[in-house]
Structure formats: C-alpha cells, structure tokens
Amino acid sequence: EPEVTQTPSHQVTQMGQEVILRCVPISNHLYFYWYRQILGQKVEFLVSFYNNEISEKSEIFDDQFSVERPDGSNFTLKIRSTKLEDSAMYFCASSERQEGKLFFGSGTQLSVL
Amino acid sequence: SQQGEEDPQALSIQEGENATMNCSYKTSINNLQWYRQNSGRGLVHLILIRSNEREKHSGRLRVTLDTSKKSSSLLITASRAADTASYFCAVDGGATNKLIFGTGTLLAVQP
Numbered sequence: 001e002p003e004v005t006q007t008p009s010h011q012v013t014q015m016g017q018e019v020i021l022r023c024v025p026i027s028n029h030l031y032f033y034w035y036r037q038i039l040g041q042k043v044e045f046l047v048s049f050y051n052n053e054i055s056e057k058s059e060i061f062d063d064q065f066s067v068e069r070p071d072g073s074n075f076t077l078k079i080r081s082t083k084l085e086d087s088a089m090y091f092c093a094s095s096e097r098q099e100g101k102l103f104f105g106s107g108t109q110l111s112v113l
Numbered sequence: 114s115q116q117g118e119e120d121p122q123a124l125s126i127q128e129g130e131n132a133t134m135n136c137s138y139k140t141s142i143n144n145l146q147w148y149r150q151n152s153g154r155g156l157v158h159l160i161l162i163r164s165n166e167r168e169k170h171s172g173r174l175r176v177t178l179d180t181s182k183k184s185s186s187l188l189i190t191a192s193r194a195a196d197t198a199s200y201f202c203a204v205d206g207g208a209t210n211k212l213i214f215g216t217g218t219l220l221a222v223q224p
Contacts (some may be wrong), residue, residue, distance in 0.1 A: 004155075031210065033211070033212075035214075040152070040153075040199070041216075042214060042215070042216045042217065043156065043201060043203075043214040043217075044214075045211050045212070045213055045214070048210045048211050050210060055210040055211075056210050056211050058211075089153075091155055091156070093156075098210055099143050099144055099205050100161075101146060101158040101161055102146075102148075102156075102158060102212060103158070104148075104155035104156045104157070105155055106154060106155045107153075107154070107155055
C-alpha cells in the first residue's frame with residue numbers, strides 16, 4: 001500500500017538553527033499538509049498546499065516557517081530560526097482530493113535545545 | 114474555532130466490551146472523519162462521514178453524525194487489546210482546505 005514517508009525520524013537542533021523536514025507524499029495525491037503535535041497532545045494544523053502554493057495556514061505558521069515542493073515529489077517544511085517551543089512531532093499528510101481522507105507519515109520528532 | 118472536542122479524554126475498558134467516544138464541533142462541516150493514533154506514530158484514517166449522512170459502518174466501527182447537535186460518536190464493538198490507541202475526530206469546514214483535529218480520546222483495552 002502506498003505511504004507517506006518522512007525523514008528524518010528524529011532531529012535535534014540548537015535554538016536559532018534552521019531545520020528542514022522532508023516528506024514524500026503519495027505519488028498521485030494533489031493536496032499536502034503539515035501538522036504538529038506537542039507531547040502527545042492535540043494535532044495542530046500548520047499549512048495546506050495545493051497547485052504549488054499555500055492554500056491555507058494557521059497562526060502558528062508565521063514568517064519563520066515555509067514550505068516547498070521543489071521537485072514534484074518532495075514536500076519540505078523549513079523552520080528558519082528554531083525556538084524551544086518548536087519542539088514537537090511534525091506530521092506530513094497528503095490526500096487525493098479536497099475533503100478526502102488524509103494519509104499521514106510517521107512523523108519527525110524535532111527537539112530544539 | 115471549529116475544532117472538535119472529544120469526550121471522554123480517557124477510557125479504560127475490558128476486552129470484549131464496547132467503547133464509545135464522542136466528538137462535538139462548532140461550525141458547519143462538509144464531513145467529519147475519525148483517526149486513530151498508536152503511541153508515537155502517525156495518524157491512520159478510520160472512517161469518513163459526510164454531512165448528509167447519519168450513520169456509517171466499517172467492520173467493528175460505527176459512526177453517527179448529528180449535524181443539528183454538531184456532534185458525532187464512534188463506537189468500537191467487541192474491543193480488543195490491539196484497539197488501544199488515541200482516537201481523534203477531525204472536521205472539514207466548508208471552503209477551507211484543512212482538517213481540524215479534536216483533542217482525542219485515549220482508549221485502553223485491558224486484556
């Protein structure tokens with residue numbers, strides 16, 4: 001069964017450093033998302049992406065965050081200058097159509113020290 | 114916020130019993146979905162119910178939706194220890210291109 005893959009599974013970084021989280025969505029999917037989850041709590045929406053542009057973003061997704069689909073397969077989330085409060089599990093998801101079910105990757109656990 | 118809120122926050126039952134989790138939301142929706150998350154893992158889609166549907170079944174899962182009360186319930190029948198996980202509802206609110214997840218119910222099924 002096709003799946004969403006995320007790398008790395010764990011990322012440790014120093015406060016102020018830039019990180020790039022990578023995702024390979026399912027190949028025929030058109031809608032892409034990033035979510036994050038802090039310490040097993042609620043799953044928070046960050047951003048949705050369709051047709052090579054951001055469709056919607058949350059208040060969390062400030063100027064420090066950016067997304068890109070550089071080569072038609074990878075979908076990346078960049079945090080320019082990490083803060084302690086950015087420590088969380090980051091999930092990538094994709095769907096075939098709007099209002100459809102989401103397929104999630106296994107997540108990247110980001111730890112900012 | 115159109116965020117879903119699940120209750121109870123935690124539920125512990127014996128294997129073989131039924132588990133019922135509830136979800137309430139605040140705005141109009143196109144559909145409501147339920148997801149499962151095993152500890153430290155990604156979310157897995159369980160079932161989607163559209164706003165014009167009232168009940169849906171998938172295996173041991175039964176989902177109901179009451180749009181007048183803005184609420185949904187997920188019933189897992191004949192639970193198994195392997196059903197132990199967190200369960201989240203998520204709402205898709207109209208023209209937005211996002212799912213908003215609730216706070217989740219942690220289900221523990223004791224063997």
